[in-house]
Amino acid sequence: MALAAEAGSEVRHPLTPLRYRVVGKRRETEDTVTLSLLPVDRPIALTRPGQFNMLTGFGVGEIAISISNDPAAEEPLEHTIRAVGAVSSALCQTPPEGVIGVRGPFGTDWGVAELSQTDTIVVAGGIGLAPLRGAIRALLERRRPSGKGHLLSVVVGARNPSQLLFEEEMLAWQRAGAHLQVTVDTARPGWSGPVGVVTDQLARVPADFSNAVALVCGPEVMIRYTARALVDLGMPRDHIRISLERNMQCGVGLCGHCQLGPWLTCRDGPVFTYDLRAEGILASPHR
Amino acid sequence: MAESIAELIGRHPVLEGLSPEDVEQVAGCSHNIVAEMGEILFREGDPATTLYLIRRGQVSLEIHAPGREPLVIETVGDGSVVGWSWLFPPYRWTLTGRVTATLGAVAIDGSCLRGKADADRALGYVLMRRFAAIMLQRLLATRLRLLDLYGDGAGS
Numbered sequence: 001m002a003l004a005a006e007a008g009s010e011v012r013h014p015l016t017p018l019r020y021r022v023v024g025k026r027r028e029t030e031d032t033v034t035l036s037l038l039p040v041d042r043p044i045a046l047t048r049p050g051q052f053n054m055l056t057g058f059g060v061g062e063i064a065i066s067i068s069n070d071p072a073a074e075e076p077l078e079h080t081i082r083a084v085g086a087v088s089s090a091l092c093q094t095p096p097e098g099v100i101g102v103r104g105p106f107g108t109d110w111g112v113a114e115l116s117q118t119d120t121i122v123v124a125g126g127i128g129l130a131p132l133r134g135a136i137r138a139l140l141e142r143r144r145p146s147g148k149g150h151l152l153s154v155v156v157g158a159r160n161p162s163q164l165l166f167e168e169e170m171l172a173w174q175r176a177g178a179h180l181q182v183t184v185d186t187a188r189p190g191w192s193g194p195v196g197v198v199t200d201q202l203a204r205v206p207a208d209f210s211n212a213v214a215l216v217c218g219p220e221v222m223i224r225y226t227a228r229a230l231v232d233l234g235m236p237r238d239h240i241r242i243s244l245e246r247n248m249q250c251g252v253g254l255c256g257h258c259q260l261g262p263w264l265t266c267r268d269g270p271v272f273t274y275d276l277r278a279e280g281i282l283a284s285p286h287r
Numbered sequence: 288m289a290e291s292i293a294e295l296i297g298r299h300p301v302l303e304g305l306s307p308e309d310v311e312q313v314a315g316c317s318h319n320i321v322a323e324m325g326e327i328l329f330r331e332g333d334p335a336t337t338l339y340l341i342r343r344g345q346v347s348l349e350i351h352a353p354g355r356e357p358l359v360i361e362t363v364g365d366g367s368v369v370g371w372s373w374l375f376p377p378y379r380w381t382l383t384g385r386v387t388a389t390l391g392a393v394a395i396d397g398s399c400l401r402g403k404a405d406a407d408r409a410l411g412y413v414l415m416r417r418f419a420a421i422m423l424q425r426l427l428a429t430r431l432r433l434l435d436l437y438g439d440g441a442g443s
Contacts, residue, residue, distance in 0.1 A: 126437030159437050185432050187347075187359040192387050195347060195362040197431045200424075204365075222436040 014252045017056045017101030018044055022094050023076055028165045032082040032127065033092045034068060037102065038075070044102055046072050048109035049134030050215075050243060050271045054251045055079060056101030057090035064248035064266070065091075066131035067105065070138045077102070080130035080165065106251040108271040110135040110215050110241060116142045119151040119207040123226050125198055125218025126158055129165045131243055131270075132217050140176045151212075153179040153205045157198030157222070160184050161191050179206060198222065199229040209234040216274075217243040224282045227274045240274035292317050295393050299340045300366040301417055309410050316399035320392050328369075328384040335372030335380045337394050341365060344390035349383040361425075362387065368421060373397025 012018070024036030044053065047067050056062045063085075069078040083089040094100055112135050120139055124132050139152050154173060158164045161184055174180040181201045183194040194201065198218075214235060216226050223242050230240055246258035246265040253267030261281040263269060272278050293314040296302050302313065320339075322328060328346055329335065339346070345364045349357040360382070363369045372380050374397065404411030 128437075157437060159435070163437070185436070188356050189347070189349065189359060189385065191347075191359060192345075193362075194345070194364065195359045197428045197436060199431065200428055219437060221431075221434050225431055225436075 012042075014103065015250065017054070017062070017103040018042060019099050020077070020102045022096050022098045022100065025094075025096050028080060029082075029163055031084075031092075032080060032165065034078055034080045034130075035091070035094065035100075036076045036078050037100070038077070039102075040099060044077075044104055047077070047105035048072065049112055049138055050109035050131060051105040051107050052131075052248070052251075052266075052270060053077075053079065053102050053104030053106065054248070055081075055087075055091055056103075057087050057094070058099070058101060060090040061087040062101070062249075063087045063091075064106075064245070064251065066243070066270070068130040068133045070134035070141075073138065073141065080127070080133070082127050104251060106248075106266055107269055110243075110271055112138045112142075115139060115150075115213055117150065119153070119212035121153045121155065121202075121205055121207055121212050121214045121230075123155045123198060123202070123214060123216045123218075123230075124157070125222035125226075126163065127165065128216075128218030128222070128243070129156055132215055133166060133169075135215055136173060136178070140173060140178060151179060151207055152177065153181070153207055155198060155201050155205060156180075156182045157201070157218070158182075158184050160186050161188075181205070197225075199225050202226070202229050202233060210236070212239065214240045215243075216240060220244065220282065227279070227282075237274050237276065237279065241271055242274050242278065243270045244272060245270060292319060292393065295319065295342065296340065299342065299393065301340060301368045301421065305413065309413060312403050312407065312410055313395060313400065313414075316396045316403065317393050320390070320394045322386045322390040322392070324386055324389055326386045326390075328386055328390070329380045331380050331383045333380050335370065335378045336397050338368065338370045338373055338397055338400065339390075340393040340395065341367050341369060342391040342393065344386065344392070345388035346384045346390060347387045349385060351383060357383070361428075364388075368418075370397075371418070371422065374401070374418070 019040035020037040022035050023038050026034045049070050052064050052066045054062050055065045065079045068080040071077045081091050083092040122132050183201050187195050214230050216223050227240050248266040249255050249257040251266045253264045258265035293310050297310045343365050346369050347359045348361045351357045
């Protein structure tokens with residue numbers, strides 16, 4: 001957990017947001033935008049792919065949003081947001097040059113630094129690709145110097161082609177060496193890719209499942225079935241990292257709103273190892 | 288050297304491991320086909336006569352509704368199988384199959400295969416177990432889609 005350690009002598013309270021200006025805004029789908037943000041005053045501490053920030057729409061409220069790039073390696077900070085409620089809609093409607101609040105980064109990360117010597121399978125469902133985008137970029141960057149490296153597979157599922165995020169960027173990942181599989185639940189004729197559930201794509205991933213590591217993010221039911229499918233294909237449970245979301249409010253493990261079984265998701269997650277305890281919690285109707 | 292139909296069937300993931308005698312029985316009902324992208328392999332409502340063991344390529348399964356664009360509900364690709372309507376009366380296709388990536392497949396005559404399965408119940412049982420496993424897998428996939436897997440995203 002990073003408690004707002006930052007440059008300079010002034011110690012910022014972890015519940016106080018810093019002002020960030022929207023310097024770029026890109027529409028990803030009908031209801032999803034990516035905001036590019038630069039600090040107005042001071043920046044937040046360096047982030048790692050998989051962590052999240054609390055974003056404030058001033059006068060509306062605050063929500064947890066995953067960081068969707070790798071700001072340690074690139075600027076500006078980016079968040080991909082789907083308009084599903086009052087705060088997320090307000091954030092999506094923030095115009096270029098508008099100012100929002102940012103505090104963080106919070107939580108655990110994907111641990112991409114440990115993955116340079118292993119095949120990695122990234123599985124994303126819907127908006128779940130956003131928290132994985134920074135990890136994918138970082139993993140591709142690590143492959144670049146020699147042009148070699150271990151296999152990176154990216155498996156993406158969405159309701160339909162119009163709901164796919166980062167379509168052009170996905171093709172760039174493929175050109176950079178990633179093995180890419182994209183599937184949708186339904187499509188119109190003209191879509192040449194697969195139609196079906198994301199779990200059906202996993203058997204076609206050219207990886208040694210017993211040694212590979214998987215990073216999985218999406219709606220919880222998709223995570224559950226994906227993790228089970230990976231185990232069925234021979235992947236050890238502790239090689240599967242999943243990102244979970246709860247109602248994070250403070251971000252620093254104080255308020256307890258994001259409790260999930262024995263964990264506080266904001267502090268102990270959002271990235272967890274899919275061990276037996278996690279499997280049991282995900283399968284339980286009482287959590 | 289070109290592989291025989293029996294070799295293609297014996298190596299196909301769906302029928303792999305069948306006894307040579309069973310493979311020969313199936314091969315007797317089969318021929319090799321190639322279909323180009325865009326071709327209609329079968330059309331909803333037409334008599335269903337064939338089971339396709341896909342060696343390479345992709346077939347999209349479409350549903351048509353009056354006044355609406357067709358909807359692709361599933362694709363089937365390398366190493367899988369398409370077409371169950373030949374197995375049960377009234378033997379009519381319930382979906383339209385369109386080739387979306389050049390198709391290489393073994394086409395098995397459904398009426399011929401039903402006849403052999405009826406005459407040799409052991410063969411029929413072996414085949415039905417293979418087909419039922421795939422149907423179960425597709426049923427599970429359909430149930431997962433009923434959950435609207437991507438509808439309530441984490442990370443948003």
